[in-house]
Amino acid sequence: MSAEYNPPLKTVGNLAVMYIASFALVVFFAITLQQIGAPVHYGATLMVSFLATTWLFAGFFAGTMRLSVFHRAHEAGAAPQVGQAVAAGLISSMVYLLLPGEFYQSGLDALAIYFGWMLGAVFLAILAAPTYASARTVTLTELLVNRDSSMAMRIMCLLAVVICSLLLALVQFQAIGRVGELLLGIPGPIVVSVSAAVICICILFGGLQSLSITRAMIYPVIAIAFLTPLVWLSAKLVGFPIPQFSFGAAALQPVSEIDAELLKAGFATAEEMFSMTSKGQQLDSFNFVALILCIAAAIAAMPHLVQHFGVLGGRAKARRSGVFAVLFLFIVISAAPAAAAFTKLELYSSLLGLQLFDLPINAEWLFEAGNISAASLVSLCGEHPRSLEQVISACGGSEEHILSVQDIGVELDMAMFAMATLGDLPMIVKMLLATGALAALWSTADGALFAAANTLSEDGYFKNFQTKSPLGIRLFIARITILTLTVLVAAGAVWMNGYGRFLFDCAFAIGASVLFPLLLMKSLKLPVTPTCQLAAMTGGMIVTIVLLLLTSVGMDMQFGTGDEFVASIPFLTDSLLPINSGFLGMMVAFTFLGAGSRRMKTKNYSTVSD
Amino acid sequence: MLFSRLLNLISTQFSGQKLKRPGPELQSGLLCAGLILAVLVFGALWPYISAVFSHASLFDIPLAYFIVVLLLPAVILAYLFYFASRQEASELKAEESCDE
Incomplete structure (x- = not known):
């Protein structure tokens, strides 16, 4: 590496400021277009085009022909900006689209998802970030397997990382199609194809560096887009612009008053009332705890998040950027209950x-x-x-x-948009919300695709088959893999519509049961025999996949036919949630790792952490 | 292994000997173990917590939301900033002592 090389990632702080200023200008132009009577889709097209330009710009700006820069961006990242990048990756379709809907539908039960997400970000900051940054590895697989690990262990680890990342990317692309269709009025396949092309160009040229630059720049847009409608409604209803604190007085209180009147008049029963303030309907204690831990474990070991810490040169810097990521996530995610409450209020006041x-x-x-x-x-x-x-x-x-209450429903993944529409917010705010949704989805899909492609090319091709391959060929293979996977995932998203929640459950359950236990042992430098590591991964994955399939689709492998397996655990739960299969898989993996750890101690092996 | 280290740590403290400061990995492990333990206790008490705290409210927000959505993450976040800076300082000190 020549001394004069100045990685573009070093300038990302200034870039982010300029980017926000440009975005403000674009919003201003969109408002002007609306004011002069231009059709609504002009403004929407302008904002989405600007978003696409961000990815293309980052791709060309950070374009490189050096493999080391493509993989680790010359370790030039700064803690707050990488924190922003990780937070943008954390705010995926689940947080931006589904979490408000979960609060709307399940009330207190959704707190398990919320807290799991926050706890996962904390684990990411204190366990994964310093370990990955100090190990100076290129992929998560390389971190988790040891030099003396068998081929089977390498393949198992590779499979887990690739499956997790691809499933997650698939979920994001499906959501992209849905957002395009419902909010922008563009057919799903077109939106998915254009999004795939934009994302692919970005990571194809710049690798991890362009990924980090894009995500760091786009985080403020996601946060502003998510919070603006809530701040607007909060200020409108109670004159206080912080929705996290005002949604009680602004929405929950009026909704409960309407509920009480409906109950009194006999128009609705207590079961039909808004469940946000009452006890959860579905989750018992076991499922509640398991859901928190399963989501937290999966997030801590998600390859597309962990890989960002590779652009930081040291444990302390990585840990600090992880903590910044928790802060940035908290700013956005803490407003999700307010979104659910406002949605309910707007539905009540407009239609009931x-x-x-x-x-x-x-x-x-x-x-x-x-x-x-x-x-x-x-x-x-x-x-x-x-x-x-x-x-x-x-x-x-x-x-x-x-x-009546039971007549009115809302698309759960579109609760935020329903709120903005029913709340009669200006069209520009709705467009901002849609743009933010696309930004959140793109910024998760790109990282997941890059993680999968990088793992396949580095750990699959280079480490296992062509260990003496020249750097140029490795870079070429990495880019071809990115291109192939992007096309496959985009085609899969168009072909396989729906099942988003099942795919999400699969990705998280496998991440929690296979990747997290090994990552934890690695982070804490606890020695485990290679055989037990392999047994832990295999056992965890088999238990998770079998339980997940049985509880989600049953023996006939079809959704909703009624033959789904009800997994009950005596004294703990009568019905295991599908995603919590990952928790049981994780327990199996930890049992094997615990046994391996004891054997290691008895035989006085040297530590396996390299 | 982690718990044996933890027990060892506690027994060292109770035996009156000077306690050695745990390394960064063990500190991270202890923090994680503490958080997981807190989640287990919280989850076990969840039916009672949700029943009691959904009726009481602060700023008209049910206490269950207020605690889980705002208070707990804010406290954890504040501690994380402190934890990260303390870890950084101890790592720097360790590096300096290695250099010497």
Whole structure:
């Protein structure tokens, strides 16, 4: 490496400031376009194009022909910026799209996902970050396996990393298609293809460096886009612009008053009321704890997050950037309950108690076609409203039918957008929300694709088959792998629509049961025999996959046919959640590792940490 | 192994000998173990916590939300900043002593 080489990642702090200024200008132009009467999709196109330009710019700006820079960016990252990059990776479809919906539907139960996510970020900061940065490895697989590990162990580890990353990328691409269709009015396959091309160009040229630059620049956009509608509504309703503190007085209180009136009048039963303030419906103590630990363990060992600490040159810097990531995540994720509460309030205040013939007058937005279509976000009597006749027919045929709590539904992954639409927020805020969603999805998909491709090319091709391969060939293979995987995942997302939650469960359960136990042993420098490591990985993966399949699809391998296995554990739970298969797999893995650790001590082996 | 180290640590303290400062890995391990233990206790008490704290409220927010969403993460975050700076200092000190 020549001394005069100045990695672009070093300038990311200044870049991020300039980027935010440019983004503000773009928003200003979009508002101006709207004010002069240009069609709504002009503004939306402008903002999404700017977003795509960010990825392309980072790709070309950080483009390199050096393998070491492609993999580790010359260790030029600064702690706060890498923290931003990790936080952008942490805010995926689950946080941006699904978590508000989970709070909306499950109330207190969703706290398990919330706390699991936060705890995972903490584990990432104190365990994975310093270990990965100090080991100076290129992939997570390289960190987890030892020099004396067998081929089977290497392949097992490689498989786990690739499966986790690809499943996660697939979930993000599916969500990208859905956001494009519902919010931007563009067909899903087109949005997915364009997104795949943009992401692929970015990581193809610049590798980990462009990934870190993009994510560090894009984090403020994600945070601003997620928080703006909530701050707006909070300020509008109670005059206090911090939704994390105001959603009680602004939304929960009015909703509970409406609930009480409905109960008193006999229009609804206690079970139909908003569950956010009552006890959870589904999770017992075991599932609650297992869900927290499973999500936390998976996040701590997620390859697309851990790899970022490779651009930092030391344990202390990596730990500090991990702590910054926790802070940046907390700023965004802590507003998710407020989003759920505001969504409920807006649904209640806009639709509840209306007679069907009133809808075209009092809720005309329901039938308006537009870029952000309300009809796709809410459902009345179980169907998305397309016309008044269709709604009347779905609600039993009488136009005097009064809409009650059980008649009104919302698409759970689109709860935030439903809130913005029902809250009658300006179109620019809705466009900002959609842009932020795309940014969050892209910034998770790119990292997951890069982690999978890097693992396949480095650990699959180079370490196992062509150990004397020249650097140029290795870089070429890495890029070809990125290209191939991007095409495959994008095609998979278009072909396989739905099952997002199942894929997410699979990725997290495998990450928790296979990768985390080894990462923990490695972080704490606890010695384990290679045989027990292999047994732990294999046992954890088999238990997880078998239980996951049985509890999710059953023996006929089809969803929702009713033959799903109900896994009960005496004295603990009557029905295991599918994702918690990962927790049981993790316990199996730890049992093997514990046995291996004791054997190691007895035989007085030297430590396996390299 | 971790727990045997932990027990060893405690027994050293109780035996009155001068306690050796645990290394960075052990400190991280202890912090993780503490957090996991806290989650286990919290989870075991969850039915009671959710039943009691969903009725009491602060700023009109049910206490269960207030504690889990805002208070606990804020406390953990503050400790993490302290923990990271302390670890950094001890690592620097260790490096200096190695150089000497």
